[in-house]
Amino acid sequence: MPPIRSYHSVVLVKQVPDTRNVTGEVMTADGTMNRSALAAIFNPEDLNALEMALNFKERYGGRVTVLSMGPLQAANVLREALYRGADQVILLSDRKFAGADTQATSYTLKCAVEKLGQFDLVFCGRQAIDGDTAQVGPQVAEKLHIPQITYAESIVELDESGIVVQRAFDLGSELVKCTLPCLLTVVGSANQPRPASARKQIMYKLAALPAEYDKLLEKWPEFGTTETLEAYLAERNLKIQMWSAADLNVDEAQLGLGGSPTQVYKINYVVLETTDSQEVPATPEGIQALVHELIQEYIVG
Numbered sequence: 001m002p003p004i005r006s007y008h009s010v011v012l013v014k015q016v017p018d019t020r021n022v023t024g025e026v027m028t029a030d031g032t033m034n035r036s037a038l039a040a041i042f043n044p045e046d047l048n049a050l051e052m053a054l055n056f057k058e059r060y061g062g063r064v065t066v067l068s069m070g071p072l073q074a075a076n077v078l079r080e081a082l083y084r085g086a087d088q089v090i091l092l093s094d095r096k097f098a099g100a101d102t103q104a105t106s107y108t109l110k111c112a113v114e115k116l117g118q119f120d121l122v123f124c125g126r127q128a129i130d131g132d133t134a135q136v137g138p139q140v141a142e143k144l145h146i147p148q149i150t151y152a153e154s155i156v157e158l159d160e161s162g163i164v165v166q167r168a169f170d171l172g173s174e175l176v177k178c179t180l181p182c183l184l185t186v187v188g189s190a191n192q193p194r195p196a197s198a199r200k201q202i203m204y205k206l207a208a209l210p211a212e213y214d215k216l217l218e219k220w221p222e223f224g225t226t227e228t229l230e231a232y233l234a235e236r237n238l239k240i241q242m243w244s245a246a247d248l249n250v251d252e253a254q255l256g257l258g259g260s261p262t263q264v265y266k267i268n269y270v271v272l273e274t275t276d277s278q279e280v281p282a283t284p285e286g287i288q289a290l291v292h293e294l295i296q297e298y299i300v301g
Ligand SMILES: Cc1cc2nc3c(=O)[nH]c(=O)nc-3n(C[C@H](O)[C@H](O)[C@H](O)COP(=O)(O)OP(=O)(O)OC[C@H]3O[C@@H](n4cnc5c(N)ncnc54)[C@H](O)[C@@H]3O)c2cc1C
Pocket: 012, 013, 014, 043, 045, 046, 049, 067, 068, 069, 070, 098, 099, 100, 101, 102, 103, 105, 106, 109, 123, 124, 125, 126, 127, 128, 129, 130, 131, 132, 133, 134, 135, 136, 137, 262, 263, 264
């Protein structure tokens, strides 16, 4: 029997450029990237992490808090999290956080998790599709001094002594037992993230950061002044909280660029351009010939 108490799950999510769709239009002639040509999306494996946390809440009760560190636009992934079932979302945003490498990012996230007080589980995606390091989750666990289970696919069981997690590895999977609190990094094969709920989209339509109030007032002038709008949102729990460095118990020397021991030395851009194309007839023979060619060319095997 799982112990009866109110579990607090924290999910760390990152807004990323959709690097799965980098086309020639995104790469400019001088080799830099036109970021505005890429949609900003919820990091895919963070949706799996959120789904696992929501599923845990449905099975064992409790609440889910979602944290993201990023610019003001990252509020969009937090709204997405509310539409999918998160109870509370918080944006960590401050110029002092900018230019952070994984060390400074995980330090800031760790300080924010500590500020939340009691927590039982921290869920991260395995990896972000832009930075791609897969370091942040493990570093947060180290800094919080809690155990971690990476490559988590499912929470199999919860009892008095902790959780049993199925974790994926190349040749199969294994079951790992761990005491709480702990941190899980979740892989894409873990689950099928639920879509945003239409009811919650209506419920959280006005959820906004204080920095977004002017935009809301432009769209809905009937709310009157910033003060009346703020009171309206506060009453309905629609204020998205934003924490800056001053809100956290941090050593500022460990934040942002100044707290980042790694520096990007050089970046090589690779632009893949189509040079040739081949039409494959949609027949068993056509597909067989294609598979044969892919094996011959060592593309699959
Ligand atoms: C050497 C180096 C130098 C860098 N310099 C800069 C720089 O100057 N400026 C700059 O903007 N970026 C810089 N970056 C990128 C920056 O470090 C990463 O964007 C950030 O630290 C997260 O790392 P990642 O994307 O590899 O995440 P991963 O470690 O792949 O992410 C794993 C998981 O951690 C969580 N997570 C990661 N980031 C966040 C976040 N921001 N909020 C909430 N959860 C999160 C998510 O759950 C995610 O799935 C640098 C990276 C490196 C490696």
